[in-house]
Amino acid sequence: MFGNKSFMGKRERLAYEQSFVGKYQKLVRKNSFLFFGLPMMLSIALGSVLLxxxxxxxxxxxxxxxxxxxxxxxxxxxxxxxxxxxxxxYYKLQGLLDEHEDWQPKRVERLPGESDNKW
Structure with missing residues (x-):
């Protein structure tokens, strides 16, 4: 509760209220839409138009x-x-056309007794 607000003495408070930020904060408290919401919406709309x-x-x-x-x-x-x-x-995709023009796929010879795995 007390951590949010910092203590200001009388002189500091008066100096703060006379500054631009203090005056603006007072105006925002009175009418927040006019001094905060409207400029925010206008800046978004203007940014959209410019972009x-x-x-x-x-x-x-x-x-x-x-x-x-x-x-x-x-x-x-x-x-x-x-x-x-x-x-x-097909040969172009495989990269075989330039190097091996006469290349053909061939079955590998199987060892004796090895299955051919033919369906």
Whole structure:
């Protein structure tokens, strides 16, 4: 109970009440919404308005990179596609196409008496 409030003498109290903080605290006690709540809400609203400029600038720069494709460019892309061979794609993914072009998967020879594990 007593830990929250610090003791102030008469001179300290008068000096505190004459300072900006003391005057403001007195006004807040009289009308807290007008002197504390309203400035807080206005600063949040103003910050939101100012920050929209920064975020819109970010998205506008991103949109400049993306361009609309004309009909001729789209048709050229469709007609100039390369043919896909599933075997070549598999070898590319495995990294085997450049080094071992003639590589084929092969079953490992089993030792005599060892199970083949065929289903």
């Amino acid at each position: 929209t400029n920064f975020t819109s600038l970010r998205y506008e720069r991103r949109d400049e990179k993306v361009q609309e494709m004309s009909e001729d460019e789209a048709l050229n892309m469709i007609n100039n596609r390369r043919k896909v061979d599933i075997k070549d794609e």
